[in-house]
Amino acid sequence: MRASAFLYPWDVVGDPDAAARVADLGVQQVTLAAAYHSTRALTPRHPGRRIVTAEHAAVLYPPDAARWAGRRLRPYAQSWVASGDAYAEAAQALTDAGLEVHSWVVLAHNSRMGAEHPETSVVNAYGDRYPWAPCIARPEVRAYLVDLAAEAAVRGGTTGGTELESCGWYGFAHLHAHDKIAGVGLGDAAQYLMSLCFCSDCRTGYAGQGLDADELRRAVRAALEPAWAGSGSPDAGWSGVEKLLGPDLAAATLRWRVQVARTLQESAVEAVRAAAGKGFQVLLHADPAPYRSGANVGVDAQHVMDVADGVVLPCTGGDTQRETYLGPFAGRQGVVAANFTVVSGMGGSPATLERDAAHAASLGANQLRLYHAGLASDPDLTAVTEALSRLGR
Template sequence: MKASAFLYPWDVVGDPDAAARLAGLGVEQVTLASAYHSTRALTPRHPGRRIVTAEHAAVLYPPGAARWTGRALRPYRQSWVAGEDPWAEAADTLAGAGLEVHSWVVLAHNSRMGAEHPDTCVVNAYGDRYPWAPCIARPAVHAYLVDLAAEAAARPGASGTELESCGWYGFAHLHAHDKVSGVALGDAAQYLMSLCFCSDCRAGYPSVGLDAEGLRAAVRRALEPVWAGSGSEEQGWSGVEKLLGADVADATLRRRVQVARSLQEAAVAAVRGAAPGPDFQVLLHADPASHRTGANVGTDPAHILSTADGVVLPCTGGDAAREAVLGPFAGLSGVLAANFNVVSGMGGSPGTLERDAAHAASLGADQLRLYHAGLASGPDLDAVTKALSAVRGG
């Protein structure tokens, strides 16, 4: 199984040993962030720093003036990694160590854009805006994300790309100093809290037979017992139908799937148009449950594999979790990359990687993704090296 490790440019720039260390893990590829959201990241092995604070979503290369000049929505430049083009510098260094490089592009997740352009945000049924979640139904947001995908994906030196958050973002978000766990919200209640009521979404609901104000009232009624009690543990699409009613729930999902597919098809086409050749691979971070939001966007397996070359699927967890995401793709043609968290301190399990990778392969996975080689501890990386060696030997 081909294996790739996720990495930030700042893990490589300024560290002369980084590329050799990565190659020593036994991976063939690095998935290197070219457009990324705000974060605070540890750099436990870098010779010159220990913490990088990416203060806002940004691109890690110089954005093209011809593409973005005069546009209200355009990518922000970074200032926390030295150099004009840290992505290119890191990619060149990694390629020099014999590693293939894919770009890693985060799309519909940008808190600074939401703060500076509040009209771009998802708006919930209560009128609250989610600045981290651009509404992909808005034409200006759609156009921005498609152009960002093309530019950030097809960087010189990349042989492929992985598009994250290429779809709806919603309520769930790793926000600074989060205080939202006092009332338990299961996956179903989070779906209701992720339905958007911006002006474009309100105008779009009649296309699926819904009155926007009636839907907003229905969502609020459905959630009243949640706020009055201790929350809702309802999970899955059946839980959404239980809270909102099957007919209304299904209509909202038809609308959201239409919008997400439009973005995904346009983004993939734009990347292919900008790519250096037909062998450039386009993968999406995805989930086979089409109502899901976030980094691993909800998709229909058959449709997404008719659009992109493959998917990266979240496989951290037990056997049941892997079966839930890999099973719906059984028998379909395309890359199935099983994504494992290998950072023990962030809930990963590098010690079980050999066994977990074998289980993923038995379910049809043909590639591995390892999150995240720059964040992992030394013992975590040792466990990864041992597991990959065993996988190769098998």
């Protein structure tokens, strides 16, 4: 199977050995960040640094001033990589090492936007805003995300395609700095309720589904009350949501959210293809449960494969997770990429990559994604190299 390793431009810029080191892993491709959220990242092999602090969501290239002139919502430039165009510089080095470069674009995940423009954020049933989660129902947010997708995906040095992350709803779950939310266990179903948005646009959207937004808000809060008292339902999955909220209310909220997410995905993919021309591959990071939100956005398998060229699916969590995520895509035309964390310290298991990749292939995966070549330790990368060598025989 074709394998691609995720990488940040700062893993390559300033390190003359980085591109060759990644090529030596046995991958054919790099998925290189062009637009990314805030993070603090190790660079364990870089000759000039060990930590990069990306203080806010930013693009790793110079944004087009003409495209964004006069607009309130516009991409933020990065300041933590000493390069006029970090993406292009890294992409050139990787291409020179014989690797294909696809862009990696994070869309609806931007804490700085939420801080500077709070009205753009998801608002939960309690009136709390999630500054990291732009509400994709808001027209100004949608226009920004579609244009960002078109610009960031098709950068100089990109040689074949893009992967769009967070191209849909973001919600309650978030790897937030100094997170303190684990005191009350919220299961999958309760997190859905905590991710429902009650901004003015979503309230109008609920009305279009025959719902009174205030009554829905009260119903959500009542359904969550047992969780705050420590006796919440452990039920997961969509049946758990129906149990908490009731089948009719649950279905109506999902209709609204699916409609919003699908049309955003359609618009983003269309904009990327228009900017790139024929032959440019567009993949979405996805979850086959349409009600879920986050970096891997909830999708309907048939719809997303009709819209995009394929999906990237999280497959690190064991055989059952792989069966759950890959099953809905079995037999469908297009790219089905199994994404494995190969950083042991982040829960990955590079030592079992050969076996896990073979299992994913038996379930219909036809490509591999390896997260993350810049973050992994030397022993992790050695295990990856050995696994890919055996898989390629």
